[in-house]
Amino acid sequence: MVTAALDVISAEGPSALSLRDLARRAGVSHAAPAHHFKDRTGLLTAIAAEGYGLLAATLTEAADLKDAGVRYVRFAREHPAHFQVMFTPELLRGNDLELTTARALAGERLRDAVSAVPPEGRGTDARLAGVAAWSLAHGFATLLLSHNLDGPVGDEDPEDVFRTLSGMLFRAT
Numbered sequence: 001m002v003t004a005a006l007d008v009i010s011a012e013g014p015s016a017l018s019l020r021d022l023a024r025r026a027g028v029s030h031a032a033p034a035h036h037f038k039d040r041t042g043l044l045t046a047i048a049a050e051g052y053g054l055l056a057a058t059l060t061e062a063a064d065l066k067d068a069g070v071r072y073v074r075f076a077r078e079h080p081a082h083f084q085v086m087f088t089p090e091l092l093r094g095n096d097l098e099l100t101t102a103r104a105l106a107g108e109r110l111r112d113a114v115s116a117v118p119p120e121g122r123g124t125d126a127r128l129a130g131v132a133a134w135s136l137a138h139g140f141a142t143l144l145l146s147h148n149l150d151g152p153v154g155d156e157d158p159e160d161v162f163r164t165l166s167g168m169l170f171r172a173t
Helices: 002-012 019-026 032-037 040-060 065-078 080-086 097-115 126-145 158-169
Strands: none
Touching: 002 019, 002 040, 002 080, 019 032, 019 040, 032 040, 040 065, 040 080, 040 097, 065 080, 065 097, 065 126, 065 158, 080 126, 097 126, 126 158
16 A cells, blocks of 8 residues: 555655555555555555654664765655655644654654764754754755756766765765
8 A cells, every 4th residue: 555655646746645546556445545544644644654764764874964964865866755745744644653753763863963073063053053954955855856956966966966065064074
């Protein structure tokens, strides 16, 4: 079900998601999705929780802040449907325990990467440095996925472009 949902979201966006259509695509009864996810919001919440878990795992492997940003951009490119759903709160059950836990873990991994940068490389306010780092990675990933960077990035590797951009913002990362 989740795989079929991710395919629909990638091709047509989350608004095209229908539990009945997903059941047909997955070859299960039309009641099966409701049994597992209760409703469309439950399915989208499960997708977002899975996405945050995948993001947290990839950020855990980052060598430093710049690598964390590159991994964030890579995650968005490799999991565009997850990425889209994760950051559309009106689609989600915001108080879902699995979602809030996975989201908190991903945020913690980003904060860890920011905290590892010495104050002279990020400024004295680690919280604001975290907002800046997340804004840069998330903004770049969003612009990339929506093809708004096709001209400026051209044929360059987006990860290399991001490395350059993050070097402009943070020193010694």
